[in-house]
Amino acid sequence: MxxxxxxxxxxxxxxxxxxxxxxxxxxxxxxxxxxxxxKYNLLIKYIGELEExxxxxxxxxxxxxxxxxxxxxxxxEENEVTNKxxxxxxxxxxxxxxxxxxxxxxxxxxxxxxxxxxxxxxKGE
Numbered sequence: 205m206x207x208x209x210x211x212x213x214x215x216x217x218x219x220x221x222x223x224x225x226x227x228x229x230x231x232x233x234x235x236x237x238x239x240x241x242x243k244y245n246l247l248i249k250y251i252g253e254l255e256e257x258x259x260x261x262x263x264x265x266x267x268x269x270x271x272x273x274x275x276x277x278x279x280x281e282e283n284e285v286t287n288k289x290x291x292x293x294x295x296x297x298x299x300x301x302x303x304x305x306x307x308x309x310x311x312x313x314x315x316x317x318x319x320x321x322x323x324x325x326x327k328g329e
Contacts, residue, residue: 215239219305221324227252228313232324234303242271242303243296248313250289260316263291267311267324271303 221232233245248265250257266275276293309324 217305219303219326220328221307221309222327223309223311223322223324224251225313225320225322227256227315227318227320228322230311230313230322230324232309232311236302237296240300240302241296241298242300244294246274246293248291248311257289257315260318262314262316263289264314265291265311267309269303269309270307271301272297 215236215238217236219234221234223230227250229249229251231247231249233247235243237243261280262277263280264275264277267273274293274295276291278291305326307326311322311324313320313322
């Protein structure tokens, strides 16, 4: 009598890249869900003083990784801008390069006439 044990391995890997500047805090959650498959969630949060943000209503960001590049822009009405300002984006892809755990992601955030560049580093696996 022969006994065969067949097991499945979970190849899912989860990385959390974080960075903080003077005005913005960024978290990029990245999950490898299979061979050449991934999903991500980007959260950009304003941490500066409300007075410095209240006169601004246009925001944009851009970043590039080994898995690709992304950008976004937003225009808000004056009464929509608060010190709890957050910008988020989620997505998934298949057949693209996989982000490396030791990669450093540079994100550029523009609001009004201001620019802040923040480096995101993996804070754990």
